[in-house]
Amino acid sequence: MKIVVIGSGFGGLTAAIRLQAQGHEVIILEKRDKPGGRAYVYEQDGFTFDGGPTIITAPWLIHDLFTLCGKKMADYVNLMSIDPFYNIRFEDGSVFHYAGDREHILNEIRRFNPDDVDGYLRFAQDTEQIYERGFELIDQPFTTVSSMAKVVPDLVRLQAYKSVAGLVNQYMKDKRLRQVFSFHPLLIGGNPFESTSIYALIHTLERKFGIWYAQGGTGALVKGLVKLFEDMGGTLHLNQEVGQIRVDERTGLTNGVVLKSGAYIAGDSVVCNADVAYSYLNLVPAKARHKYTDSRIKKMQYSMSLFVIYFGTDRKYEDVAHHEILMGPRYKGLLDDIFKRKVLAKDFSLYLHRPTATDSSMAPEGCDCWYVLSPVPHLGSGIDWTQMAKPYRDSIVSYLEERYLPDLSKHIVSEHYIDPLHFQDTLNSHLGSAFSVEPILTQSAWFRPHNVSEDIANLYFVGAGTHPGAGLPGVMSSGKIVADMIGQDGQKGKVNLGEVSRGRENVLQVRTWERQAVRSHN
Numbered sequence: 001m002k003i004v005v006i007g008s009g010f011g012g013l014t015a016a017i018r019l020q021a022q023g024h025e026v027i028i029l030e031k032r033d034k035p036g037g038r039a040y041v042y043e044q045d046g047f048t049f050d051g052g053p054t055i056i057t058a059p060w061l062i063h064d065l066f067t068l069c070g071k072k073m074a075d076y077v078n079l080m081s082i083d084p085f086y087n088i089r090f091e092d093g094s095v096f097h098y099a100g101d102r103e104h105i106l107n108e109i110r111r112f113n114p115d116d117v118d119g120y121l122r123f124a125q126d127t128e129q130i131y132e133r134g135f136e137l138i139d140q141p142f143t144t145v146s147s148m149a150k151v152v153p154d155l156v157r158l159q160a161y162k163s164v165a166g167l168v169n170q171y172m173k174d175k176r177l178r179q180v181f182s183f184h185p186l187l188i189g190g191n192p193f194e195s196t197s198i199y200a201l202i203h204t205l206e207r208k209f210g211i212w213y214a215q216g217g218t219g220a221l222v223k224g225l226v227k228l229f230e231d232m233g234g235t236l237h238l239n240q241e242v243g244q245i246r247v248d249e250r251t252g253l254t255n256g257v258v259l260k261s262g263a264y265i266a267g268d269s270v271v272c273n274a275d276v277a278y279s280y281l282n283l284v285p286a287k288a289r290h291k292y293t294d295s296r297i298k299k300m301q302y303s304m305s306l307f308v309i310y311f312g313t314d315r316k317y318e319d320v321a322h323h324e325i326l327m328g329p330r331y332k333g334l335l336d337d338i339f340k341r342k343v344l345a346k347d348f349s350l351y352l353h354r355p356t357a358t359d360s361s362m363a364p365e366g367c368d369c370w371y372v373l374s375p376v377p378h379l380g381s382g383i384d385w386t387q388m389a390k391p392y393r394d395s396i397v398s399y400l401e402e403r404y405l406p407d408l409s410k411h412i413v414s415e416h417y418i419d420p421l422h423f424q425d426t427l428n429s430h431l432g433s434a435f436s437v438e439p440i441l442t443q444s445a446w447f448r449p450h451n452v453s454e455d456i457a458n459l460y461f462v463g464a465g466t467h468p469g470a471g472l473p474g475v476m477s478s479g480k481i482v483a484d485m486i487g488q489d490g491q492k493g494k495v496n497l498g499e500v501s502r503g504r505e506n507v508l509q510v511r512t513w514e515r516q517a518v519r520s521h522n
Helices: 010-021 060-068 102-112 114-137 145-149 152-157 164-169 175-180 184-188 197-209 218-231 276-283 294-299 332-341 385-403 420-425 472-487 491-499 504-521
Strands: 002-006 025-029 041-044 047-050 079-082 086-089 095-098 211-214 235-237 242-247 254-259 264-266 269-272 305-313 323-326 350-353 368-376 412-418 459-461
Touching: 002 010, 002 254, 002 264, 010 025, 010 060, 010 218, 010 269, 010 472, 041 218, 041 412, 047 218, 047 305, 047 368, 060 218, 060 472, 095 102, 095 175, 102 114, 102 175, 114 164, 114 197, 164 175, 164 197, 184 197, 211 218, 218 235, 242 276, 254 269, 269 276, 269 472, 276 294, 305 385, 305 420, 350 385, 368 385, 385 412, 385 420, 459 472
Parallel strands: 002 025, 002 269, 025 235, 086 323, 269 459
Antiparallel strands: 041 047, 079 211, 086 095, 242 254, 254 264, 305 368, 305 412, 323 350, 350 368
C-alpha cells in the first residue's frame, strides 16, 4: 500500500519506519524545514537548542525500531544514561537528588523526612503493580467498548480513579516529598491533581530503565530515525504543509491529502501525526465527521501550554545538573492557576535544561547551552502574549539570576523564546496546547481520540492527542499501534468500528466506570 504520513514527530517517524519495514510505500510530509515536530532543533551562534522533548525513557522503544529493520542502533545514534535523573530544588534551599538507585532514593527521603521512608516503600511497591499492568496497556489500541471493559477491573484495583497527587499523598507526609513523587504528569501535559494515578507508573519506569540522552541532543535522535527511514526506502518531504485530508464521499474513506500548495498526494491510508484536534477541525471535511464534530472537539479539555526560553551563556555553571526541576513557593495553587483559573501567575515552577552538563558539543567551548520551561495556561485563557511575553521572559530570567544562576543577564550571548502563540501558529496545536488532549481519566484509553478514526476507517492518528498520550513512550507506542493495525490490512480498524455498536453489557460496564471516574474527577 501507499501510505501518507502527516508530520515527522516521534509518533509519525515510528509509524513510518515500522510501515516501511512491512514493505509499504511510505511518504512523510512535514510542514517545517526540519523534521522532528516538537523535537525541532534551533541552531544559532554556535549553540544547539533542542526545541522540545529532552527526557528519554523506555529506551527499548527506540532500540526495537533498529532491530526491526535489521540495523544496529549504534550506527545511527548513541544513547547515554543520565545520573542523577533530576535535581529537584525547593524555595527553602533544599535539593532532592533524584536517581534510580533504591538506596540512594531512601537516603534522600531520610534527609527530608525519615518518617516517610516506610510510606515510600509502600508507594514503590504499589507503583510497581501499576507499572506491570498499566504499561501493558499503552501499546494496545482502545478502539472498542469491549477493549475498555476488559481492563476496568484492573483500573479499579489500581485506584486509577484517583489522581497521581492523591495517590502519592496517601504515602507521604512531607510536602516537598509529595511534590518529588507527583510532578511527573507535568512532563506529559497533565495536572498532578487531575491526571489518573496510572501515570504514577512513570516513577517505576524511570527507576527500572533510567533517564537517557542522545549524544548531540534529541535532534540527533530525530536525524538517526530519519536516516533509518530513508535507508529502508522511505521518502521525507520538508516544507510541505497539508491543507486537507481528502475523503471520498462514496466510500467514506480517505484517498490521500491535498497540500496547501494545491498539490494532491494519493494514499491508500493516511497516518496523521498532526495535533488531533487541529486535524479534525481543519483537515478533515466536516461532512465526513459524524462523531468528532466541531462541538465535540471544542468541549474536550486540553493540556497547558508552555513558555520556553532558549539561551546560551559565555560561562559555565558547573553546579547545575542536566535536568533541574525548580519548585516555586506554591504547588497546587499554581497548578490551579494554570489548569483551572487559567491566569498567568506571578510565581512559577520551572524545568531547567542544561545539556552541556553531559555533552559539551551543544555549545561553543567554555559556554553552556540551556532552556528554561514554564507551564502556562493555553490560549483559552485570553492572555495576550504579544504584550505579556517580554515581561514574563524578564521575570523568569530575574528569578534564575537571583536564586540559581548568578549574573545570568551579563552572560547571555544567544537567546530566543517561544510562547503559546508558537504552539498555535507554527505547530498547529489547538488553543496553543503543548501536549494536546489533557490526560485526565475521562480522556484516557477508550475515552481518548482513537488511533483509528471512528468516522474514516483508513485514517489513523499518532502522537500526543491520541492513545496512549504524550511523552516519548506514549507517542512512539501510538506509532507501533497504528503500524500494527495497518499491517493487518486495515481490517482491525474496520471491525472495531462495527463492534462499537454491539455488546450492551460491555457498554453498561464502561459507562458505570466512566460515571465513577467523573465523580472522582469533580
